[in-house]
Amino acid sequence: GAGVSQSPSNKVTEKGKDVELRCDPISGHTALYWYRQRLGQGLEFLIYFQGNSAPDKSGLPSDRFSAERTGESVSTLTIQRTQQEDSAVYLCASSLDLWGEQYFGPGTRLTVT
Amino acid sequence: KNEVEQSPQNLTAQEGEFITINCSYSVGISALHWLQQHPGGGIVSLFMLSSGKKKHGRLIATINIQEKHSSLHITASHPRDSAVYICAVPNFGNEKLTFGTGTRLTIIP
Numbered sequence: 001g002a003g004v005s006q007s008p009s010n011k012v013t014e015k016g017k018d019v020e021l022r023c024d025p026i027s028g029h030t031a032l033y034w035y036r037q038r039l040g041q042g043l044e045f046l047i048y049f050q051g052n053s054a055p056d057k058s059g060l061p062s063d064r065f066s067a068e069r070t071g072e073s074v075s076t077l078t079i080q081r082t083q084q085e086d087s088a089v090y091l092c093a094s095s096l097d098l099w100g101e102q103y104f105g106p107g108t109r110l111t112v113t
Numbered sequence: 114k115n116e117v118e119q120s121p122q123n124l125t126a127q128e129g130e131f132i133t134i135n136c137s138y139s140v141g142i143s144a145l146h147w148l149q150q151h152p153g154g155g156i157v158s159l160f161m162l163s164s165g166k167k168k169h170g171r172l173i174a175t176i177n178i179q180e181k182h183s184s185l186h187i188t189a190s191h192p193r194d195s196a197v198y199i200c201a202v203p204n205f206g207n208e209k210l211t212f213g214t215g216t217r218l219t220i221i222p
Contacts, residue, residue, distance in 0.1 A: 033210075042199070042212045042215060043201075043210075043212040044212075045209050045210055045212075048209065056209070059209065091156065093156075098208070099143075099144075099208040100161070101158050101161045102146070102158055103158060104148075104156040106154070106155055109154075
């Protein structure tokens with residue numbers, strides 16, 4: 001079946017612009033996770049959803065970051081007023097149950113110029 | 114926050130060699146994840162284990178809950194095993210994952 005998909009695969013934006021990243025989880029997966037990986041660095045946990053609820057937003061780097069999920073379907077990660085330090089690969093994963101085995105999408109490479 | 118240490122950071126081996134990658138963590142956990150990140154960046158979940166041992170093909174993962182330690186073994190290594198292997202554990206009090214820095218494995222033909 002289809003895996004986790006993310007769009008766009010690459011995004012180049014100017015500093016100060018807003019960007020929206022999309023994640024389509026595996027159908028039936030109740031949990032969804034967003035991660036960030038800066039160049040040459042490890043994975044960084046951002047936020048998770050159980051259904052359309054995000055109980056803990058403390059992992060988001062700043063208030064410029066927000067995320068939403070529609071039911072148990074698509075999720076969007078929005079970064080407002082992008083900064084150069086936001087440049088990274090943003091990865092989405094989903095799992096059948098919360099904190100179960102996670103299936104990763106291919107990521108969105110964001111470059112802020 | 115759970116502290117995660119992986120070793121070695123880099124490992125180069127000849128094709129066919131037996132590979133061991135280690136992961137230690139600081140706080141008791143419910144389950145530990147091993148992930149593989151390919152050179153192109155894609156991430157695949159290899160194992161999620163809470164006790165004992167799991168095997169999938171040439172990959173074997175073990176965990177010792179008392180010692181807070183896990184190992185990932187690759188038997189009969191092959192150049193296509195070249196990747197970064199990442200250990201991840203949940204934080205105490207919640208299950209948000211903390212990731213190790215990864216082990217970069219290179220298998221030479």
